[in-house]
Amino acid sequence: MDHVRPVPDGAPQGVPSGGDSPRLADLLHRSALGDESAFAEFYDATSARAYGLALRVVRNPAHAEEVTQEAYLDAWRSSTRFDPARGSAAGWLLTIVHRKAVDRVRSVEAASSRDETWNRESMPVDHDQTAEAAHASLEAARVRSAVATLTDVQRQAVELTYFGGYTHTEVATLLDVPLGTAKTRIRDGMIRLRDLMGVAS
Amino acid sequence: MSDLHKLTGAYAMDALDELERARFEQHLAQCDDCRAEVAELRETAALLSETVAVPPPTSLRESVLAGISQVRPLAPEVPAPGPAPAPVRSEHPDRRRGWMPFLVAAALAIFVGLGAMIVAPWADDDEVPRLTAAEQVLQAPDAEEVFLDLGEAGRATVVRSKSQDKAVITTEDMVSAPEGKDYELWFMSPEEEFVAAGLMPDAPDQTVVLDGSAAEAVAVGITVEPEGGSDQPTSDPIALFDLTEAT
Numbered sequence: 001m002d003h004v005r006p007v008p009d010g011a012p013q014g015v016p017s018g019g020d021s022p023r024l025a026d027l028l029h030r031s032a033l034g035d036e037s038a039f040a041e042f043y044d045a046t047s048a049r050a051y052g053l054a055l056r057v058v059r060n061p062a063h064a065e066e067v068t069q070e071a072y073l074d075a076w077r078s079s080t081r082f083d084p085a086r087g088s089a090a091g092w093l094l095t096i097v098h099r100k101a102v103d104r105v106r107s108v109e110a111a112s113s114r115d116e117t118w119n120r121e122s123m124p125v126d127h128d129q130t131a132e133a134a135h136a137s138l139e140a141a142r143v144r145s146a147v148a149t150l151t152d153v154q155r156q157a158v159e160l161t162y163f164g165g166y167t168h169t170e171v172a173t174l175l176d177v178p179l180g181t182a183k184t185r186i187r188d189g190m191i192r193l194r195d196l197m198g199v200a201s
Numbered sequence: 202m203s204d205l206h207k208l209t210g211a212y213a214m215d216a217l218d219e220l221e222r223a224r225f226e227q228h229l230a231q232c233d234d235c236r237a238e239v240a241e242l243r244e245t246a247a248l249l250s251e252t253v254a255v256p257p258p259t260s261l262r263e264s265v266l267a268g269i270s271q272v273r274p275l276a277p278e279v280p281a282p283g284p285a286p287a288p289v290r291s292e293h294p295d296r297r298r299g300w301m302p303f304l305v306a307a308a309l310a311i312f313v314g315l316g317a318m319i320v321a322p323w324a325d326d327d328e329v330p331r332l333t334a335a336e337q338v339l340q341a342p343d344a345e346e347v348f349l350d351l352g353e354a355g356r357a358t359v360v361r362s363k364s365q366d367k368a369v370i371t372t373e374d375m376v377s378a379p380e381g382k383d384y385e386l387w388f389m390s391p392e393e394e395f396v397a398a399g400l401m402p403d404a405p406d407q408t409v410v411l412d413g414s415a416a417e418a419v420a421v422g423i424t425v426e427p428e429g430g431s432d433q434p435t436s437d438p439i440a441l442f443d444l445t446e447a448t
Contacts (some may be wrong), residue, residue, distance in 0.1 A: 009424055032274050051257035053250040067259050069268065076269040080277040094247035099381070102215040103427065107435040140251040141237050147252070161216045162246055163253070168211040169218065182205075187210030187242075193376040 020045065024089035025082075032079040039076055046090055047072075050097045057101035057165045058108075067104050071097040102165040146196040154189030161186050209235055213242035220354060220439055224378040241280045283442035334410045338362045338369045345420075345447035348441050351375070355405065359421045359442040368415035370401070370423075370442075377427055378403060385430045386411050387438070389420040400430050420444055 024045060030038035050071060055064035075093050082092055147155060153175070160171045172182035194200070205228045211217050212225050231379065261346060293347070295361040341362035348358045355375035370386065378384045378401075386398040398411035402409055411421065422438035 032277070034273065036266065036269060039269055040262075043265055045263060047262065049247075049250040051261065052253040052255035055255055056253040065257065065264075068257060069261060069264050072265045073254050073268045073272070077272060077275050080274045082353045087244055088247070091244040091247040094250050097250075098246070099321075101387040110435045130420050137251060137254075139248070140254065140360075141249045147249070158249075161211065162249055166216065167218050168216045170293045171216065173363050174202045178330040180207075183204075183207050183211060186214070186216065187207055190213065190245055193248075194241050197245060197248055199241050199244045199248070 021088040025084040105165045157185035158189040265429040347442040347447045363416045366416045368411045385426040387422040388418040
């Protein structure tokens with residue numbers, strides 16, 4: 001785990017995303033004191049990941065922008081509550097983004113028919129464009145190679161959960177396995193990724 | 202020790218439905234191992250976003266920065282003086298907030314527990330000059346009641362008085378709504394339309410008067426909604442009180 005820099009303030013539960021965690025935590029801390037330029041810097045360092053995640057989950061670019069904007073406004077408002085001892089700044093932000101993105105797809109579905117679900121599920125993701133635009137960072141390569149070591153069923157369960165935004169019950173149905181099996185695949189897959197990527201308390 | 206521990210992955214990736222989430226958060230408050238694992242798995246999940254990064258349109262940056270200039274960061278959480286701040290009170294588990302076994306079928310139990318009983322009006326209300334709005338409903342001669350056992354999620358009773366055109370819900374041992382969510386109350390009209398009837402405060406035991414006209418309603422529902430509530434339900438009710446069964 002020597003490729004990972006420690007998070008300040010000791011006893012972190014997690015590990016920096018992108019390797020610039022101390023800087024991001026500092027930017028959030030300054031944001032909490034009302035420093036808008038620090039928050040702008042925080043935005044610049046994290047927005048590709050935040051927007052990319054929102055886009056991947058909600059699919060619709062306009063919705064993804066709204067979700068991302070709401071998440072950053074929440075992050076600004078709750079920057080005073082961020083505790084670097086409990087995790088990285090990027091992890092904290094992306095947790096907010098993911099939750100909002102998932103809430104968005106679920107409420108859109110609740111408001112419309114299940115046909116939408118099918119469209120969402122069957123709409124091809126433009127991998128080429130995504131890859132082109134993606135930051136070709138070392139970190140991304142490292143994550144991809146870790147994901148590649150998962151078993152097929154683990155990877156499927158993790159991706160449907162995180163990027164698909166489905167509940168574990170829905171994942172179990174999609175994969176036609178018992179709920180207990182889906183739970184186990186999701187957790188085992190994530191634990192394996194955690195260990196491979198050196199995220200530890 | 203139970204199946205609950207296996208939910209860390211699904212919880213960290215927002216893959217639990219609202220009731221499961223509420224229950225797991227209760228468990229989290231008491232389980233150090235699960236809290237640590239959730240923190241790690243959230244960090245891990247966040248790393249997955251590296252693989253899908255896409256620069257947003259530049260207009261988004263302007264919107265975000267314009268947005269933050271109009272609102273200050275929240276007041277920080279100030280540590281309470283005296284004994285350590287609360288969430289973990291493992292020494293003295295409060296019965297209400299205590300360890301909660303995982304109930305796979307809890308959502309079903311909501312509907313199974315449906316029953317109706319009669320409210321005996323307390324007595325003559327001549328001598329009670331100042332009744333609260335809730336008391337007026339509860340003590341109305343035509344008060345009718347539906348009780349629901351929500352399993353581990355608690356118990357709730359809706360009392361409606363047609364003459365008062367009001368309804369009241371009382372809860373007992375009700376689990377908190379998931380973080381960032383509220384319980385919202387609804388009247389269901391005979392046309393099966395939902396009309397918002399207010400939010401429930403976050404307390405296990407409470408009595409709330411529903412907003413709006415109750416006389417015509419055929420049911421009262423509770424849904425889990427984004428904080429602040431919604432104009433229309435965005436999820437299926439976690440509880441539905443069938444007033445046509447009330448007596």
